[in-house]
Amino acid sequence: MGxxxxxxxxxxxxxxxxxxxxxxxxxxxxVGLHYLLTHYDIPEVDAGSxxxxxxxxxxQSLSLSLDDLRARPSVETAVTLECAGNGRALLDPHxxxxxxxxxxxxxxxxxxxxxxxxLEEAGVRDGAAEVLFTGLDxxxxxxxxxxxxxxLSLEEALRGEVLLAYAVNGSDLPPQxxxxxxxxxxxWYGMTSVKWLARVTVLDTPFDGYQMQxxxxxxxxxxxxxxxxxxxxxxxxxVPPGIxxxxxxxxxxxxxxxxxxxxxxxxxxxxxxxELSTDGxxxxxxxxxxxxxxxxxxxxxxxxxxxATAGEHELCCRASDAAGNVQPLEPVWNVGGYANNxxxxxxxxxxx
Amino acid sequence: MGxxxxxxxxxxxxxxxxxxxxxxxxxxxxVGLHYLLTHYDIPEVDAGSxxxxxxxxxxQSLSLSLDDLRARPSVETAVTLECAGNGRALLDPHxxxxxxxxxxxxxxxxxxxxxxxxLEEAGVRDGAAEVLFTGLDxxxxxxxxxxxxxxLSLEEALRGEVLLAYAVNGSDLPPQxxxxxxxxxxxWYGMTSVKWLARVTVLDTPFDGYQMQxxxxxxxxxxxxxxxxxxxxxxxxxVPPGIxxxxxxxxxxxxxxxxxxxxxxxxxxxxxxxELSTDGxxxxxxxxxxxxxxxxxxxxxxxxxxxATAGEHELCCRASDAAGNVQPLEPVWNVGGYANNxxxxxxxxxxx
Numbered sequence: 001m002g003x004x005x006x007x008x009x010x011x012x013x014x015x016x017x018x019x020x021x022x023x024x025x026x027x028x029x030x031v032g033l034h035y036l037l038t039h040y041d042i043p044e045v046d047a048g049s050x051x052x053x054x055x056x057x058x059x060q061s062l063s064l065s066l067d068d069l070r071a072r073p074s075v076e077t078a079v080t081l082e083c084a085g086n087g088r089a090l091l092d093p094h095x096x097x098x099x100x101x102x103x104x105x106x107x108x109x110x111x112x113x114x115x116x117x118x119l120e121e122a123g124v125r126d127g128a129a130e131v132l133f134t135g136l137d138x139x140x141x142x143x144x145x146x147x148x149x150x151x152l153s154l155e156e157a158l159r160g161e162v163l164l165a166y167a168v169n170g171s172d173l174p175p176q177x178x179x180x181x182x183x184x185x186x187x188w189y190g191m192t193s194v195k196w197l198a199r200v201t202v203l204d205t206p207f208d209g210y211q212m213q214x215x216x217x218x219x220x221x222x223x224x225x226x227x228x229x230x231x232x233x234x235x236x237x238x239v240p241p242g243i244x245x246x247x248x249x250x251x252x253x254x255x256x257x258x259x260x261x262x263x264x265x266x267x268x269x270x271x272x273x274x275e276l277s278t279d280g281x282x283x284x285x286x287x288x289x290x291x292x293x294x295x296x297x298x299x300x301x302x303x304x305x306x307x308a309t310a311g312e313h314e315l316c317c318r319a320s321d322a323a324g325n326v327q328p329l330e331p332v333w334n335v336g337g338y339a340n341n342x343x344x345x346x347x348x349x350x351x352x
Numbered sequence: 353m354g355x356x357x358x359x360x361x362x363x364x365x366x367x368x369x370x371x372x373x374x375x376x377x378x379x380x381x382x383v384g385l386h387y388l389l390t391h392y393d394i395p396e397v398d399a400g401s402x403x404x405x406x407x408x409x410x411x412q413s414l415s416l417s418l419d420d421l422r423a424r425p426s427v428e429t430a431v432t433l434e435c436a437g438n439g440r441a442l443l444d445p446h447x448x449x450x451x452x453x454x455x456x457x458x459x460x461x462x463x464x465x466x467x468x469x470x471l472e473e474a475g476v477r478d479g480a481a482e483v484l485f486t487g488l489d490x491x492x493x494x495x496x497x498x499x500x501x502x503x504l505s506l507e508e509a510l511r512g513e514v515l516l517a518y519a520v521n522g523s524d525l526p527p528q529x530x531x532x533x534x535x536x537x538x539x540w541y542g543m544t545s546v547k548w549l550a551r552v553t554v555l556d557t558p559f560d561g562y563q564m565q566x567x568x569x570x571x572x573x574x575x576x577x578x579x580x581x582x583x584x585x586x587x588x589x590x591v592p593p594g595i596x597x598x599x600x601x602x603x604x605x606x607x608x609x610x611x612x613x614x615x616x617x618x619x620x621x622x623x624x625x626x627e628l629s630t631d632g633x634x635x636x637x638x639x640x641x642x643x644x645x646x647x648x649x650x651x652x653x654x655x656x657x658x659x660a661t662a663g664e665h666e667l668c669c670r671a672s673d674a675a676g677n678v679q680p681l682e683p684v685w686n687v688g689g690y691a692n693n694x695x696x697x698x699x700x701x702x703x704x
Binding site: 004005006007008009010011012013014015016017018020022023025026030031032033034036038039040041042044089096097099100101103138139140141145174175176177240243244245246247248249252 | 356357358359360361362363364365366367368369370372374375377378382383384385386388390391392393394396441448449451452453455490491492493497526527528529592595596597598599600601604
């Protein structure tokens with residue numbers, strides 16, 4: 001963290017925004033507070049002429065208008081989305097890319113048509129291996145001009161929770177969240193939930209585009225082939241207690257009874273435990289987990305009482321999931337700066 | 353720009369967000385794309401128990417609920433708001449604070465009650481000098497625990513366009529824009545449009561709080577008393593043409609006819625001219641100004657044709673207003689890094 005962030009990274013940080021952590025108090029993140037990463041530019045889309053093309057290895061190609069999609073049976077699901085690069089700026093050595101600290105997360109109610117129902121309507125043919133999702137956003141990455149595109153295995157694409165979403169929190173998608181239609185893949189890091197979706201293509205071989213083969217892979221050394229990123233690692237975050245100093249964001253808390261609150265999630269399995277430490281991770285207390293009110297795919301609230309005594313403290317929170325995953329105390333560095341789910345550390349000054 | 357941005361500044365950049373410049377294509381900025389600077393934390397407000405207190409040098413103190421305010425005659429005004437620190441990160445030597453590049457702007461339709469009508473209802477007494485606006489957001493700045501608070505002269509406060517706004521773009525204010533009520537002062541930099549407004553106090557002497565005497569002053573040297581910031585300096589911005597490279601944000605444009613579009617505004621007077629340069633400011637062409645469709649207090653659209661030829665170009669735009677103000681070609685440094693309205697420069701690679 002001693003190293004500065006470059007002008008190029010600052011350009012990304014000024015465009016893309018995290019969710020201020022006090023917004024963890026909302027079950028469902030208001031639009032405008034949800035994190036947002038736009039790889040290229042937000043494209044201009046004419047909803048009237050826009051179509052979703054469904055093609056490739058299907059019995060019957062489809063070309064669907066927004067009204068066509070809205071006329072189909074829909075579901076609404078609360079989904080926590082987190083950027084795979086969340087926590088990148090806390091890695092040392094520094095990794096150059098979108099410099100997320102911890103705020104690249106949010107939970108929204110996404111409404112749309114299950115992807116499986118559209119694939120069923122088109123009729124997936126024998127030999128299908130993957131489904132490719134192509135957005136309308138175009139840019140240059142790795143020296144290559146491209147539309148943003150990601151694929152899923154056929155098995156993942158057919159999971160019932162995967163949505164083609166045209167509404168968020170009860171309104172049409174705003175431009176920055178993929179108007180008129182985006183993919184939402186619950187449980188996965190956000191890179192897979194392709195925005196400004198234009199085309200769904202069934203493939204007989206794995207897609208080898210930039211966002212699959214170059215970006216979004218966990219590599220321990222430069223040059224490794226690496227493993228593709230998929231589901232969100234278990235993580236908890238707290239609302240930083242007390243009030244902030246403007247510039248340093250350091251926290252000041254009054255001595256006495258204090259309830260520390262936050263949210264926890266995992267793309268792998270249900271969150272089963274959250275612990276709070278008020279001494280930098282030396283000792284831990286169990287937090288109370290709230291009921292799973294938002295369903296399987298959204299974060300879970302937690303709270304923990306703390307009797308704050310005058311002096312300096314470091315608060316940390318740590319979540320575990322039913323698959324046995326536990327947040328590490330220290331970051332695990334990797335080439336792309338992905339999936340850093342180390343425990344959050346919040347220094348706090350308690351005043352008498 | 354050679355100097356890196358610190359971890360503390362990055363914390364601010366991750367929380368606060370600019371308007372991605374491609375969103376200049378919207379007359380009215382969608383919520384979530386409008387720039388946002390939160391000095392402290394977004395406070396939690398219970399709309400049911402919330403009241404606006406109007407007190408100080410008045411005939412009759414008022415305590416108004418949100419319903420009380422909604423029941424009064426309202427107006428809706430399109431207003432361009434820009435942060436006084438917009439352009440700070442382009443200054444050299446580096447100024448440490450929220451590291452805005454150029455995106456700290458947006459235009460919204462704010463609906464609410466004219467402040468003048470509320471002050472009239474309360475009855476401003478003789479000897480009144482200023483009106484103080486206190487928000488519910490609390491933090492530490494300059495070593496001092498404080499609620500965010502700013503004042504206006506009585507004359508400015510009584511201007512007809514100053515609003516107590518409870519809605520934006522047709523909906524209730526979202527939490528991050530000041531729910532349930534904020535001040536909106538058209539023409540002024542954003543620091544004066546106090547969010548989460550709790551109290552309006554008529555004073556007989558100028559308010560000397562931190563946000564008036566320490567922050568938001570134009571100082572050419574450390575230790576200067578400085579001049580208070582008020583109205584937005586004239587500025588134009590363009591939608592960066594073509595497509596971006598992900599990390600560098602450098603632009604690639606196809607050779608041929610290209611229309612460069614943008615917006616221009618000034619808090620001092622009507623925008624009268626916008627010029628475009630495609631050679632780094634050596635020569636300039638007049639852009640076409642769109643009609644003033646959004647009214648006096650909002651930005652004005654402009655466009656300019658450009659025949660893009662293969663090679664490297666630097667596009668610049670420059671606005672002038674009816675008061676004779678013209679954007680400077682180079683930034684004017686000052687201690688707080690405020691009001692840097694130097695022309696925008698967009699390097700572009702045109703491919704054949």
